[in-house]
Amino acid sequence: MSSNKVRYLIFFQYFGTKYSGVVRAPETQAVLGVQNYLEVAAQKLRPVNKVKFTISSRTDSGVHAICNSAHVDIERDPDKSPFSEAILVKALNFHLHPEPISILKAIRVSDDFHARFKAMSRTYCYRLVTGCKHTDLPVFERNLCWAASQSHLDVPQIQEAARFFVGTHDFSGFRSADKNTPFKSPVKTLLQAYIAPSTSVLQDPLQNSDLQYWDFTFKSKSFTYNQVRRMTSALVAVGLGHLTPQHIKIHLEERKPPVFPLNIVAPPCGLFLKEVEYDERDLKPELRRRSPGDT
Template identity: 80%
Template sequence: MSPNKVRYLLFFQYFGTKYSGVVRVPETQAVLGVENYLERAAQKLRPVGKVTFSISSRTDAGVHAICNSAHVDIERPPDKPSFSEDLLVKALNFHLMPEPISIIKAIRVSEDFHARFKAISRKYFYRVVTGCHYTDLPVFERNLCWAASESHLDIPRIQEAAQFFVGTHDFSGFRSTNKDTPLKSPVKTLLQASISPSTSLLPNHNSNLQFWEFTFKSKSFAYNQVRRMTSALVAVGLGHLTPQDIKLHLEERRRPVFPRTIIAPPSGLFLKEVKYDEEDMKSYTTESRRRSPGDT
């Protein structure tokens, strides 16, 4: 890599409702991806050549991220110093306005660092609300949760069922496939599957509403796995499935069947964090700064 080119690991967040997903799509499309706007902002920094982002975790249209990550190489002209981490964050955020996308942090890393393959875990949570119909939701919540039912959920049954997801399993019954999604191994190791009480974004919300967060952690997930696991657990909480049904469908690698079988909508899904090995990150950061002293 050119001595004037620096690789950065960027952590960023976005409100996903208005985008086709996180990954870049052709600029001719009416609805663009978050990556399109990230690359537009980076090009306004006047780098040498075209800047491309390598996204760590793909999210679909309507899905949000509290923290996603990507690596990017930025080369500046020979007479310009490389960007410091803080300056890069400020400059990119300036050029991202008014989009609901924000860079949280930048870290200089070595030229062989890869945001996707170096990630050791990813954590998602899904916001579910019960006690109302979608049309009764506060307007500020309508793209940030799933109004799953007017009935309340049996939380102990959900907690029992969720534990069957933990560990290494073939999740063929809890993923989606389509012509645009390459078939990857359905065998995944889930490190966490839990449900906990949550709150509304509005302090004085309707007391009949109950908010819950379904949290899942793994190194990687199959396509739509989190949304399908969530809908199955909600079905358990409503009495349409039993915890043992979840175990059975995992073992038989077939999709659960219950009344109004659905995949939970994208609006309630959030990518919460992408984790990297701390020691690995420290060594990369030290190496990159040693390689380019004085640039920050």
């Protein structure tokens, strides 16, 4: 009798401050990755196989996820039924406690489904605040946003500049060299880039009216290393008058990084992976067998 191996697509979220990133880190490392804890939790379910999560979207140390995803194969003894989706979510969350990691949803998918390669788009949100220094932030906000400036931003200028990012471009001027991963093409197609007002996670009881919270949202099928954080810092520079929207267009065309005062990569604490999207037909194997014209 064959064993019961099932592939699941797992959606999960985490508070990234205490982790080395989402991907697995060596067990000898002092700070581990989110994947380490996911796999330990799954292994406590006593599967036949050694469990490995294949992460869809990499996030670095200090970066958070409202919703990331991964696929995982769980094989049980022949006399045991595969875990239902609901039971798997509850069991993993039980074994993840008290880590700030939560399983949101599990979906049974086909054996050839791949969480990374099947993703249609990824949406990142960068959250920042103006009107204060980092030390003046409410303590509950200090790992959840970037105190970008004590001055406020020229939002119309940022919105104009953000439009130049949308479309297919070579983002060589807006990426960092990652020595730990193979070279990836800097040519990406950005589907969305915009700024919108945000709110404090926990309202300041003293009602500091000088604080203004903003969300910078970017959507693409994939991103180059540190692309979102570099685009964000460049747009903040536009909002502070250090760059013009036209500078963004020029640096995209010349594939060179923009230069401005305090030219830094926006820190990881304000970055959130917000959503990973899939084609509904890939999530339901019975739909994959139907042609688009079937009724």
